[in-house]
Amino acid sequence: MAHIIDDETIEYVGILAKLELDDDEKEAAKKDMGRMLDYIDKLNELDTDGVEPMSHVFPVYNVFREDVVINGDDRDQILKNAPESKDGAFKVPKTVE
Amino acid sequence: MTASEILSLTAVQLGKKIKEGEVTSPEAVKAVLGQIKAMEPELNSYVTIDEEGALKQAEEIQKRIESGELTGPLAGVPAAVKDNICMEGLKTTCSSKILSDFVPTYNAKAVENLKQAGAVIIGKTNMDEFAMGSTTETSAFGVTRNPWNPEHVPGGSSGGSCAAVAAAECFFALGSDTGGSIRQPASFCGVTGLKPTYGTISRYGLIAYGSSLDQIGPVAKDVTDCAAILEVLASHDGMDSTSVQREDYEFTRYLTGEVKGLKVGIPADYMGEGLEPEVKEAVLKAAKVLEEKGAVVETFDLGMVEYAIPAYYVIASAEASSNLSRFDGVKYGYRAKEYTGLHGMYKKSRSEGFGPEVKRRIMLGSFVLSSGYYDAYYLKALKTKALIKKAFDEAFSKYDVILGPAAPTTAPRLGESLSDPLKMYLGDIYTISVNLAGLPGLSVPFGTDEKGLPIGVQLIADCFQEKNILRAGFAVEQSRTYKMPSLAAKAMREKEEK
Numbered sequence: 001m002a003h004i005i006d007d008e009t010i011e012y013v014g015i016l017a018k019l020e021l022d023d024d025e026k027e028a029a030k031k032d033m034g035r036m037l038d039y040i041d042k043l044n045e046l047d048t049d050g051v052e053p054m055s056h057v058f059p060v061y062n063v064f065r066e067d068v069v070i071n072g073d074d075r076d077q078i079l080k081n082a083p084e085s086k087d088g089a090f091k092v093p094k095t096v097e
Numbered sequence: 098m099t100a101s102e103i104l105s106l107t108a109v110q111l112g113k114k115i116k117e118g119e120v121t122s123p124e125a126v127k128a129v130l131g132q133i134k135a136m137e138p139e140l141n142s143y144v145t146i147d148e149e150g151a152l153k154q155a156e157e158i159q160k161r162i163e164s165g166e167l168t169g170p171l172a173g174v175p176a177a178v179k180d181n182i183c184m185e186g187l188k189t190t191c192s193s194k195i196l197s198d199f200v201p202t203y204n205a206k207a208v209e210n211l212k213q214a215g216a217v218i219i220g221k222t223n224m225d226e227f228a229m230g231s232t233t234e235t236s237a238f239g240v241t242r243n244p245w246n247p248e249h250v251p252g253g254s255s256g257g258s259c260a261a262v263a264a265a266e267c268f269f270a271l272g273s274d275t276g277g278s279i280r281q282p283a284s285f286c287g288v289t290g291l292k293p294t295y296g297t298i299s300r301y302g303l304i305a306y307g308s309s310l311d312q313i314g315p316v317a318k319d320v321t322d323c324a325a326i327l328e329v330l331a332s333h334d335g336m337d338s339t340s341v342q343r344e345d346y347e348f349t350r351y352l353t354g355e356v357k358g359l360k361v362g363i364p365a366d367y368m369g370e371g372l373e374p375e376v377k378e379a380v381l382k383a384a385k386v387l388e389e390k391g392a393v394v395e396t397f398d399l400g401m402v403e404y405a406i407p408a409y410y411v412i413a414s415a416e417a418s419s420n421l422s423r424f425d426g427v428k429y430g431y432r433a434k435e436y437t438g439l440h441g442m443y444k445k446s447r448s449e450g451f452g453p454e455v456k457r458r459i460m461l462g463s464f465v466l467s468s469g470y471y472d473a474y475y476l477k478a479l480k481t482k483a484l485i486k487k488a489f490d491e492a493f494s495k496y497d498v499i500l501g502p503a504a505p506t507t508a509p510r511l512g513e514s515l516s517d518p519l520k521m522y523l524g525d526i527y528t529i530s531v532n533l534a535g536l537p538g539l540s541v542p543f544g545t546d547e548k549g550l551p552i553g554v555q556l557i558a559d560c561f562q563e564k565n566i567l568r569a570g571f572a573v574e575q576s577r578t579y580k581m582p583s584l585a586a587k588a589m590r591e592k593e594e595k
Contacts, residue, residue, distance in 0.1 A: 009464075016463040017418060018425070019456055020444040029460055032518070036461055039519060040407040043477050046484065053479030054486060056309050056339065057295055057535030057560070063338040077202040083432035090427050093439045 003037040005030040100128040101589035105581070108174045108268040108322040115162060115173040122155040122162065122173030125268075126217055129175045133219075133266045135588035141241050142251075142261035143220045144180045145188050151175065151219040158215045170325045172215030177267040179258050180221040181228055182313065183302040184208050187218075191304050192236035193226045195424050195431045195450030205302020206334045207271060207313045214329040222257030222270055226452045227421065228278055228306045230254050231521050232514045235454045240511060243286060244582040245550055249508040252282030258316045259286035264585040269317040269326055273303055275310045276409055277504075277528025280540035283316055284503035284553025287542040287580065289570070290316045291323040294560045295535035296341030298327075299334035305420040307413035308339070310532040318579055320541065320570040324348040327563070343561060351564040352571045357391030359569060362496035364399035367527055373506045375546040380502050383543050383554045386576045387500070387569060397495070401488040404481050405530035406522055410458075411465050411478035412533070417455075418462025424450065457518065486534045493559035498569045502527050503540040503553035531557055539566040541573055542580075 010026050010033075021029060075088060084091040098120045106114065114120045130148055137143060155175075161167045178184060181191045183201035190196045204212065211218065225235040233241040233256025241256045243249040244264040251260040255272030259282035262270050272279040274292035283290025291314045298313045305311060315326035327348050334340040363384060368377055384394045426432035426446030433445035451459070465474035492499060504524055514521040531538040537560070540553040554573065556566040 013460050013464050013467070016467055017456075017459045018422070018440075018443045018447055019451075019459065020448040021456075025453075025456075029457070032457055033461060033464060035519060036410065037474075040411055040474065040478075042407050043404060043411075043481050046404060046481060048477060048480035048484070051480040051483050053476050054483035055479055057486060058339075058341060060339060063335060065335060074202050078428075081199055081202075081429035083426055083430070092427055093436070093442050095439045 003034040005034045099593060100131055101593050103128040104132055104265040104589055106268070107318045109170050109325050111268055112170045112172055112174050116168070122159045122217060123152060125173065126151050126155040126175050126219065129219060129267055131592055132264070132585070132588060135592060136244070136264045136266055136585060139242060139247055139584070140244055140260050140264055141239050142222055142257045142264065142266055143177070144190055144192060144223050144238050144257070146220040147187055147218070150187070151217055154217045158217060161215065167215040169214045169329065171211070171329055174216050174268050175219050176211060176216045177220055177222050177258060177261050177270040178208060178218055179224055179255055179270065179272050181224060181273055181304045182208060182271055183304070184218065184221070187221060189221065189304070190238070191227045192224045192238055193451065193455070194237045195447070196429070197237065197431065199429050201302070203302065206299035206332065206336060207330050208302065210330050210332060219267060222255070222261055224257055225254035225454070227304070227417070227455050228254040228273055228275055229417070229454050229458055231281060231524055232509070233257060233282070234511065234515055235452055237452060242511070243508050244584050245287060245508070246548070247584070249510055249550065250285065250514065252285035252508060254278040255316060256282045259283050259288050259290065262286070262288045262316050262318060263582055265581060265589065269315060269322055271313055272316045273311055273313050274532065275307045275413060276532050277525045279314045279316060280528050280538055280553070280555055281504045281525065283540040284542070285508035285551065287551030287582070288316055289319055289323050289542065290314065290540045291327060292531065292538045293327060293331065293563060294341070294537045296339050297343060298330045299332060299337040299340050301334055301336035307416040308420060309416060310413060320539070320567060320574050321349070321352055323539070324352055324567050348563055348567055351567045353568065354572050354575055356387055356569055356572045359387070359392040359498060359565065360496045361387055361392050361394045361498045361500050361569065362397045362492060363394065363500050364402070365396050366399050366402040367501035371505050371523070372502060373546070376502045376505065376507070376552050379544045379552040380500065380554050383573050384500055386573055390572050392569070397492065399488055399492055399499070401485045402526065402530065405485055405533060406526060408478040408481040408485065409529045409533060410461065410522060411474050412482065414458040414462035415466050415475050416462070418459045418466065421455070421459055454518070482533045485530050489534045489536060489559070497558065497562070497565045499557040501555050503555040504528070507546045507548070507550035507552055527555060535560055537563045537566060539570045541570045543573060543577060
C-alpha cells in the first residue's frame with residue numbers, strides 16, 4: 001500500500017520536530033516519508049504477536065549514586081558556548097507576557 | 098628513522114619503537130603532521146587539526162615514557178578522534194553547522210582512557226553530519242575523499258577516521274558505529290575497524306544519535322592494533338547507564354593465529370542478490386584461509402536479514418528525533434539571527450542549523466513516535482529487533498563466528514549515493530543487524546576489486562565474544578600484507594626526496 005503524506009501531516013510532524021520547512025522542502029519531505037513508510041511496511045509481513053518489544057539488548061537499570069556534587073564550578077566555561085548569556089545564565093527570547 | 102619509515106608502522110609497532118628509544122613521540126607527531134599537510138588538500142579527513150596541542154602533548158608524554166611512568170602499548174602514538182566525541186577545549190562539531198563553534202568543557206570517557214594510556218590526540222575527523230549517512234558527503238565541512246581513489250567516497254559515517262588511518266595521517270582513530278559507521282568505511286578504505294559489544298566502551302561524551310545502537314570503536318591498520326586499542330578504551334563507567342561490567346578486559350591474548358576447531362558460519366542470505374561478485378569471492382577466499390588453518394566452515398540460513406534495515410530506520414530515527422531535540426539554540430550551537438518568539442527561535446535555529454539528511458531522519462522519527470503511529474511503527478520495530486536477536490542467538494548456538502561481507506560493494510563514486518537515500522540505506526544490510534542485536538563486529542581488509550578499491554570482510558560474534566572475531570580476524574590477516582594507498586605512499590616518498 002502506498003503511503004500518501006498530506007500537508008496536514010507534514011505540518012503536524014514539523015511541529016513535533018520543531019522544524020520549519022519551506023514549500024520545496026515540504027514537498028520533498030512528503031515524498032521521502034511516503035517512500036520510507038512504504039519500505040518500512042515490509043515489517044508487516046512478520047507475525048510479531050506475543051513478541052516482547054526489545055528496547056535494549058541487555059537489561060537496563062537505573063544507576064544511582066550518592067547525591068553529592070562531583071563536578072567543579074565550570075559555569076563560565078559552559079556559558080561560553082551559549083549563543084547569548086546574561087548574568088551567569090542562558091538568555092532566551094521573552095517567554096511570558 | 099625517516100618520516101616514511103615511521104609512517105609505515107602500525108600503532109603497536111610505533112609504541113614499541115618509542116619505548117625502545119628508536120624514535121620519539123614528537124618525531125612521530127611531526128611525521129604525521131607532515132603527511133597531513135601533504136594529504137589534506139586532496140582528502141579533507143580532518144575538521145580540526147591541533148598542531149600546537151599535539152606537539153605539546155607529545156613532549157610531555159615523551160618525558161613520562163622516559164621516566165618509566167607510561168609503559169602501555171599506545172604511549173606516544175598519534176591518534177585522531179571522530180568529531181562526535183567530546184574533547185575538552187577542542188572544537189567538536191559533529192560535522193554540523195548547528196555545532197560549528199561548540200567547544201566541550203569535558204572529555205569523553207573514551208578520550209580520557211586514551212589520554213591515560215599516553216596516546217597523542219592530533220585532531221578531530223570528518224564524518225557524516227551527526228553520523229547520519231554512509232559516505233561522509235553530508236558533512237557541513239566538505240566531503241572526505243577516499244585515499245585509494247579520490248573520485249570515490251571513503252564510506253561513512255566515520256569516513257574521516259578511516260581515510261586518515263589509510264593515508265597515514267594518524268596511526269589509529271576513534272570512530273562510532275550505529276549501523277555500520279565504523280565497519281563499512283573501514284572496508285571502503287582498506288583499514289581494520291571494530292565495533293565492540295554494546296556497552297563495552299562508555300558512550301559518555303559521545304554525542305548521541307541512536308543511543309540503544311551507538312558504540313565507539315577503534316579504526317587501525319591491523320587486528321593487533323584494534324585489540325590493543327580496545328583494551329585501552331573498554332571500561333565500566335558510572336557516567337553511562339548502559340555501560341556494562343564485563344568479565345574480560347583482555348583482548349590481545351587471543352592474537353595467536355590459532356583457529357583450529359573454530360566453528361564459522363556463512364549466512365547464505367548474506368551471499369545472494371545484490372552482492373558484488375568480487376566481494377563474494379573475497380569472503381569465500383577468507384573462508385578458505387580459515388578452513389586451511391583448521392576452522393570448520395559451513396553455510397547456513399540466518400533469517401530476518403531483509404527486516405533489519407526497515408527496523409533500524411524506525412528505531413534510529415526515533416531515537417535521533419529525541420536526542421537531537423537538545424539542539425535548540427539556547428545552551429550551545431547555532432542560533433538564528435532573525436526570529437519571532439521563543440518557539441520561532443527554536444524552529445529557525447534548527448531549520449537553518451541542520452542539513453537535509455538530519456532533518457529527514459528527525460521528521461521520520463517524530464512521525465513514528467507520534468500518537469496513532471507509535472504502535473504500528475515504533476513498537477513493531479522493537480518487536481522485530483527481538484526477532485533479529487533471536488535469529489542471532491540461534492546462529493551462535495551453532496557457530497563461534499559469522500563470516501560475511503562488510504558491504505555489498507566497494508566504495509561508490511562521489512555523488513552517486515545521496516540522490517537515492519533508500520538505495521544508500523540498503524548498503525548497510527550486512528552491518529545494521531549487528532547493532533540491533535548489540536553484537537561485536539570486525540571489518541578486515543581482504544584484497545581489492547579490479548578498480549583497485551579495497552574489499553572488507555566482516556566477522557561477527559555473540560555478545561562479549563570479541564575474542565572469537567579477534568582470533569579469526571588475526572588468522573585471516575596473516576594471509577595478506579598490509580597495503581597503503583599509493584597516493585599516501587607517493588606523498589611520503591616525495592617528502593623524503595625533498
